[in-house]
Amino acid sequence: MVDVPNPLTTVAAHRSRISELVGVMPPVTLPVAGCLGLALAEDLVAAVALPPFDNSAMDGYAVRAADVATVPVTLPVTDDIPAGRASSTPLGPGTAQRIMTGAPVPVGADAVVQVEWTDGGTSSVRVDRGVPAGANVRRTADDVAVGTTVLAAGTALGPAQLGLAAALGFGSLPVRRRPRVLVLSTGSELVGPGEALGPGQIYESNGVMLAAAVREAGGEAELVRFVPDDVAAFRAAVEPRLAGVDLLLTSGGVSAGAYEVVKDALTGRGVEFTRVAMQPGGPQGAGRYRGVAVATLPGNPVSAQVSFEVFIRPALRAALGFPVVERPTAVAALDSPLTSPAGRTQFRRGRYDPASGRVVTPVGGPGSHLLSALALSDCLIEVPPDVTELAAGAEVLVRFLQ
Numbered sequence: 001m002v003d004v005p006n007p008l009t010t011v012a013a014h015r016s017r018i019s020e021l022v023g024v025m026p027p028v029t030l031p032v033a034g035c036l037g038l039a040l041a042e043d044l045v046a047a048v049a050l051p052p053f054d055n056s057a058m059d060g061y062a063v064r065a066a067d068v069a070t071v072p073v074t075l076p077v078t079d080d081i082p083a084g085r086a087s088s089t090p091l092g093p094g095t096a097q098r099i100m101t102g103a104p105v106p107v108g109a110d111a112v113v114q115v116e117w118t119d120g121g122t123s124s125v126r127v128d129r130g131v132p133a134g135a136n137v138r139r140t141a142d143d144v145a146v147g148t149t150v151l152a153a154g155t156a157l158g159p160a161q162l163g164l165a166a167a168l169g170f171g172s173l174p175v176r177r178r179p180r181v182l183v184l185s186t187g188s189e190l191v192g193p194g195e196a197l198g199p200g201q202i203y204e205s206n207g208v209m210l211a212a213a214v215r216e217a218g219g220e221a222e223l224v225r226f227v228p229d230d231v232a233a234f235r236a237a238v239e240p241r242l243a244g245v246d247l248l249l250t251s252g253g254v255s256a257g258a259y260e261v262v263k264d265a266l267t268g269r270g271v272e273f274t275r276v277a278m279q280p281g282g283p284q285g286a287g288r289y290r291g292v293a294v295a296t297l298p299g300n301p302v303s304a305q306v307s308f309e310v311f312i313r314p315a316l317r318a319a320l321g322f323p324v325v326e327r328p329t330a331v332a333a334l335d336s337p338l339t340s341p342a343g344r345t346q347f348r349r350g351r352y353d354p355a356s357g358r359v360v361t362p363v364g365g366p367g368s369h370l371l372s373a374l375a376l377s378d379c380l381i382e383v384p385p386d387v388t389e390l391a392a393g394a395e396v397l398v399r400f401l402q
Helices: 012-021 158-167 206-217 231-241 261-266 301-319 371-375
Strands: 027-031 058-061 072-079 095-098 111-114 122-128 148-152 170-174 178-186 220-229 246-252 273-276 283-289 293-298 329-334 345-353 359-362 379-383 395-400
Touching: 012 246, 012 293, 012 301, 027 359, 027 371, 058 072, 058 122, 148 158, 170 178, 170 220, 178 231, 206 246, 231 261, 246 301, 261 283, 261 293, 273 293, 293 301, 293 379, 301 345, 301 371, 345 395, 359 379
Parallel strands: 072 095, 178 220, 178 246, 246 293, 329 359
Antiparallel strands: 027 170, 058 095, 058 111, 072 122, 273 283, 283 293, 329 395, 345 359, 345 379, 379 395
16 A cells, blocks of 8 residues: 655644643642642632741840840840740830740730840840841731732642642642653564664664653653554553553654554554654654544654654643643754755754853754764754755754753
8 A cells, every 4th residue: 555645734733733632631639749840720829828927037035126226235034935836925115035936926026136136145135236126027928918829720839839838738739630641662673671682673762761751741651661563462552551541652653664553553543644844753643542642653763752842742731731831942043054854844953052142053963863962962953844054153943852
């Protein structure tokens, strides 16, 4: 059977197709400690204030500022207030109370003198430097007032955001659950790392690389050992594992040659195969198999990883509920000329150097087998489909990989 050439699919159209297939994950409630890297599914509204009460910003002495306006002055110490005390006695005029950082400021006090400006006494204290009213006092709701939306839906939950949620008393948070991705590489020539290579064999790398990429994007990856170029073996490896999977992600077996096992196994079963107007990564497939979203990537390692960056990572980030799904970009000047095929968006690998005036250096050539060049790169240089030549110094869009 000879493939009849079809018009090339645009990068934008295929990216939209993959995103639609994956969709948005349902919300779940997880313990705060398990939410790192996820996105809030709902606005987070403060039910308590931060701070919840007036408290001391210093170890020192709670005083009336008027009583220490003239120094040195010695004041009797009438109470000792550690952090965590539920209540304290009011502060009388002309007295001081020893207080620890975070402890509630007693009624009657309007300032705290830090201990370094005193003699540190316990029954009486000599104050050597005065403070104005309000000094070293954290006022109730100075940070967050009750009813404030502190984090909006879609906010990425990093250490600071989780710390804020915990400080507000949230033991769990509503988040989008992680997409579950089944990762599978195909090819009879593949051998697992650490095994002996036979004639015509190569070590399998796509599975490890793509599973790591899924996890880096925020998903959960189940890596299936590569399968030979056999339709029955492919289906036997995939079908028992589809329950609970949000995306089946394959690499290899999607081109126009013989022994294209993924194409042979899934054509006519809900998955459509196409050629996208890009280099590397032209052969692609997308659809549903047994109700599960499917994205099929080319087998060459650079093609597979570039395809993941262009199509799969944005879909996973959208599935997690992040409002911004693309990697950061910048405009940079090429430090050497390059060429690009007409009618195709080219993604060359490069290194970006902001210190030298936003210059990007292509790393390696355009070949989709040059995995070492990809490993040494920190960005993709995007060349539009209507551009075939770029001189040194020409401005290009770079998409960061880190």
